[in-house]
Amino acid sequence: MEKLYDYVIIGSGLFGSVFAHEMTKRGKKCLVIEKRSHAYGNLFCEKIENINVHKYGAHIFHTSDESIWSYVNQFVKFNNFVNSPLINYQNELYNLPFNMNTFYKLWGTVSPQDAKAVIADQIANLNFTKATNLEEQAQLLVGTDIYNMFIKGYTEKQWGKRPSLLPASIIKRIPVRFTYNNNYFDDHYQGIPIGGYNALMEKFLNGIDLRLNCDYFSDRTYFESLGKKLVFTGKIDQFFNYKFGVLEYRSLRFENKILPIENFQGNAVVNYTDANIPFTRIYEHKHFEFGSQPSTVITKEYPISSSTDREPYYPINDSLNMTIFNQYKEVSKDFPNVIFGGRLAEYKYYDMHQVIGSALTKMKHELKLAYV
Structure with missing residues (x-):
């Protein structure tokens, strides 16, 4: 039976969206499957009080790779936001x-x-x-x-x-500077997409078939039958039914609050380092885009333990988990028609520019193989 798509891509986050965009641009037909009710993965922004709220935690684009910076700027322009977080320790900043x-x-x-x-x-x-x-x-x-x-x-x-x-x-390293420079990142390029991350992700997925509220694991055989190849961006241990064990992550819980004031903390991010305060950070989202709205939205971020039914965020790359992951990585070589990519499938803590770099690299590798 003729396949409807060249690639069925599981997940509409950054890796899947970039891969789909580049393959579509080169004449390949792609389908993106997303289990959530919205696209764009963890970069999705929810508009609240006319403020772009980073629904799954603060995302600040930064890179020293000029080619990646040029790549994203062809889709949207970025503002000049500089990440200068503060620490609140025992009510001192x-x-x-x-x-x-x-x-x-x-x-x-x-x-x-x-x-x-x-x-x-x-x-x-x-x-x-x-x-x-x-x-x-x-x-x-x-x-x-x-x-x-x-x-x-x-x-x-x-x-x-x-x-x-x-x-x-x-x-391995802690950012320490013997200057008065408050810029957290050392990268040459930094900012937030003007209009929020949805504006960027929308450009990646423009014109590409997208199905929301579709869980790949609910009917793997059906979704795999739709395409010649599968691009998987979910948890690699889940793909293999946890046969070598469950990979550990730290998860997060977010608590949003709308406040009827113009400015709550005067900064986009404040970290709370006291052990007896259960959350780690408060974001004030309007400051990512220099907003002047009459109200504000803040988010408290609470780290929590992960489980198979919680959203994974930070891989725990200790020796035990890496031993398990390497078994999955090895067996993945037996699946030439599946491309594994992104933070979850590669079990790696990626920044955004690294995810894009990985997607572009695997796209180029795939096309080279296709024309041998």
Whole structure:
């Protein structure tokens, strides 16, 4: 029987949408299947009080890859938003990334040399020189004050485990600057799509067949029968019916509130690092797009444990989970008609530009194979 589509793409998030767009542009017929009632995956924005609310957590586009920046800018223009989050610790505000503003507030240090000396002195007083876990790694990087105030409690909430039980690799580096630069990212390019992320995602999926409220796992045989190849962007362990075990993630719960005031916190993102405060961050969405609406919308973000029926967000890439994932990766090689891509299918914490890069790479690889 003739297949209706060249590619059936499971998931309308960033990977699936970019892949579908590029293949359609090259004459391939694509169908995108989405289990939610809306498209665009976790980038979906809900309009509340005329504010683009990031429904699945704050997303800030940043990259140093000029080709990726040029790529997204051909679809929409980006504003000049710069991510400069704040830390709220015991009702005191500090700058993040840790910089000279942070050090001055902590220790009264004015010169970079003085701040470096304080951190070096704290590191010298540790009773270890090599990190075996996240707690030790963080202290070796920034000393004990910053660790105890800004990292320990936040990490416990984010990962649901004591930092001493987490691998050092999770915190390979901490943004520390001995300047007064409050820009969290080091990347050359940064911003939010003008009009919100829906404006960008709509361009990717324009003219492509899209079916919402369709769960691929409800009838795999049917959906696979529609296309010559399958592009899968969901959880790779679920694809293989968890035969090697369940991969762990951290999930999130979001609590939105509309406030009848123009400005709640004066900043897009404020992190709460006290262990006894259950949420990790508050977003005020209008500040991502420099809004002047008379009311505002805030979101509290609560990390929670994941399960097979909760939305996965952060892969827990420790040795146990990577051993399980590598078994799935190996067996996926036996499925030449399935392309696995995206954060869930590749079990990798991707930033947005990395997801786009992965989709473009796999698209080019696929076309090269098709014409051999």
